[in-house]
Amino acid sequence: MSDVLEQNEIDALLNAVDTGEVEEEAVQGQIFSRHRRQGESVEVRPYDFKRPERVSKDQMRALQTLHEAFARNFGASLSGFLRTIVEVKVANCEQMTYAEFITSLPNPTSFNLVQADEFEGQMCLEISPLIIYPIIDRLLGGTTQDLFIPQRPMTLIETNLISNVTQRGLEALSEAWSGIRQLVFNISASESNPQLVQIVPPNEVVVVVGFEIKMSNRAGTMNLCIPYNVIEPVMDDLAAQSWFAVSDQTKDTELQSRLGKSLNRASVGISGILAETTMTMSDLLNLQPGDLIVTEKPAIQPVQIRVEREKKFWATMGKVKGKRALQVLAAYERGERSPSKPQSQPEASTPPSTGD
Structure with missing residues (x-):
């Protein structure tokens, strides 16, 4: 049978x-x-034939791990550039069609086309206005408190300011991808309306890596859209084993070097505290020009040097080329009211000077 x-x-x-x-x-x-x-x-299990999963789960995990390294480097770079703590972390990593990605974006927004000579095609880097304008406010000396987020395209000046931020993002992205390929990313164009930009057909599969950016009391999102046809030549290199094998070799030294460069460029505020005292509110209200405020600090005692409001050094005052100057005497030790070791210093009546 x-x-x-x-x-x-x-x-x-x-x-x-x-x-x-x-x-x-x-x-x-x-x-x-x-x-x-x-x-x-x-x-x-539902399966949408219009949205085939062209990137395997292992490759998606490798992409997420790769861009987690990018998020850490970008956050460190922004913290040094903006002189405040900026946290960047990966929120999601998923596949979708290009049309779905575009419709999920606000309008207007900061929409940048990213390309690398080693890749065919372009990627998209979108940064939400909810974090764009606080960054601009911070760059211009603001505190981001009670900041109004305008619903309009960025001006030319604002675009130029943000270009410094996106450039640091591209440097961090190149560093993150260095374990797979040596790439140099650059911005080819910028647009405020994402609906006007079509880098691939609407039904083309793209990988979207979503980031969350936090700065002080403000937060916003950033999205990196990578069309499948752009990274298809390197998909075999995105296996988890190949990524982890190369990431640990250069991660520590490159990160330390990068953090060191960022810290060296950071500006800090330095102030010299002559003396401090207290007074009653009535005395404060009755102060007039010519009044003297007498403190308990001896005239010959060194002044404190504070770095970002933290006590760091002892110094004596003088002048250099007609300008007030501070000569460092010793490092400040926590709790001390004067230098622990006697320092040789000029008499109070003849402050140090190098001449006018």
């Missing part, structure tokens, strides 16, 4: 199941079983 059932045999078997002549358990799980037992749930 042949192992393949004839059509009439299949029909007879199905009819026997329907009429109860054959126990349903005997054919449970067969592809031609029409019915399930009452109350039994059938696991069905």
